[in-house]
Amino acid sequence: MARLPRLVIPNQPHHIIQRGIDRQTIFRDADDYMFFLARLRDAAKQFKVAIHAYVLMPNHFHLLATPADAQGLARMMQWIGRFYVPYFNQKQDRVGTLWQGRYKATVIDTDRYFMLCCRYIETNPVRAGLVAMPSDYHWSSYLHHVGLKSDPLIVDHALYWGLGNTPFEREATYKEMAERALTSVEVLELVDATNKGWALGSDKFKLALEKQSKQRVSPAKRGRPSKSTADKNKDS
Numbered sequence: 622m623a624r625l626p627r628l629v630i631p632n633q634p635h636h637i638i639q640r641g642i643d644r645q646t647i648f649r650d651a652d653d654y655m656f657f658l659a660r661l662r663d664a665a666k667q668f669k670v671a672i673h674a675y676v677l678m679p680n681h682f683h684l685l686a687t688p689a690d691a692q693g694l695a696r697m698m699q700w701i702g703r704f705y706v707p708y709f710n711q712k713q714d715r716v717g718t719l720w721q722g723r724y725k726a727t728v729i730d731t732d733r734y735f736m737l738c739c740r741y742i743e744t745n746p747v748r749a750g751l752v753a754m755p756s757d758y759h760w761s762s763y764l765h766h767v768g769l770k771s772d773p774l775i776v777d778h779a780l781y782w783g784l785g786n787t788p789f790e791r792e793a794t795y796k797e798m799a800e801r802a803l804t805s806v807e808v809l810e811l812v813d814a815t816n817k818g819w820a821l822g823s824d825k826f827k828l829a830l831e832k833q834s835k836q837r838v839s840p841a842k843r844g845r846p847s848k849s850t851a852d853k854n855k856d857s
Contacts, residue, residue, distance in 0.1 A: 627818060628838055630728050630830060631690050634673065634778070636738050636815050639698070640681040640721040647709065647719055648679055654760045657682075657705050662774045664700040668693040671776035674739045676746065676761035683742045685735075687778075698724050727815040728830060728838070730822025734811070735780050739766070740799050741811055748808075755799060763799065768792035 629635070641647040648654050654677050665672050669689035676683050688694040706719045729738055743763035746752045755763040765772035766781065768788060785791040814821040820830050820838040830838045 626836065627695070627723075627726060628728055628820060628830070628834060628836065629688060629691050629694050629726070630834060631688055631693075634685060634687050634729050634731055634735055634738070635694060635726050636729055636742075636811065636821075637684040637686060637694075637698075637724055637726045638681060638812075638815050639724040642718055642721045644680050644721075645719075646679050647681070648677055648760075649713070653709065653712075656708060657701070658760075658774060660701050660704045661697075664697040665774070668697040668700065670694060670697045671778075672762075672774050673735075673776060673778045673781075674742045674762045674766075675774070676742050676758075676763075678745060678749065678751075678760075683745060685738050685742055687776075694726070725815050725818065727811075727818060728820045728822075729814075730820075730826040731780065733823065733826075734821055735778060736798065737803070737807060738811060739781075740801075741803055741808060744799060744803070766792065767796045767799070 648657065657677060661672070661675075664670070665686070670693045671687045671689075672684060673687065674683075674685040686694065686697075688697075702720065709719055710716060729735060739762075743761045743766070744755050746758040746761065747755055752758045755761065756767065756769060762772055762775050764770045765775050781791060781795065784794040811821065817840070819840060820827050822830075827838050
């Protein structure tokens with residue numbers, strides 16, 4: 622069965638995951654992280670993709686990003702691979718691909734899932750047992766959002782600006798939100814949608830996306846079709 626085209630909606634946030642092949646390490650030292658972030662910043666600017674949140678884990682990375690057009694996201698990811706993979710291979714004396722297939726992505730309902738996705742991404746190192754607090758991890762956008770450093774890669778979303786009238790209010794509110802642990806259901810829902818490429822949001826949100834994209838954005842319901850549907854298909 623031919624795979625469905627990846628769902629990309631301009632001006633809508635997307636959660637993206639790219640993993641190392643066979644769960645191999647893709648960042649081995651600080652130079653690797655910094656080189657990747659520099660290339661990501663270049664690519665995001667070149668292809669008009671706003672990066673709202675990120676985390677670089679040793680064997681994968683997450684992005685929360687909004688593309689300005691339907692091609693920008695794929696072009697950004699291809700461009701990063703074109704520069705980062707040869708850099709890493711030469712440094713580690715290896716050959717071949719570094720990625721575990723195509724990157725995974727899902728379009729998210731901004732109102733319901735944007736801040737949740739930010740929290741999920743930036744607290745990933747804590748859930749993985751790499752650090753005790755998200756502020757202890759240097760390779761994510763968390764430090765930017767809580768005011769501990771300014772990150773030139775990040776384009777703050779309107780929802781983040783809405784957290785307070787001053788930088789101090791926004792940073793304090795975000796820190797308080799991030800300290801609330803995500804439930805296992807929230808994590809599973811987000812990861813499952815991203816891995817499978819289905820949109821994440823309300824039924825109303827998904828219906829609007831289907832009309833806009835002219836493609837299916839969620840899995841078909843299991844079971845036999847209703848009698849009315851079967852009769853309609855018989856007549857078509």
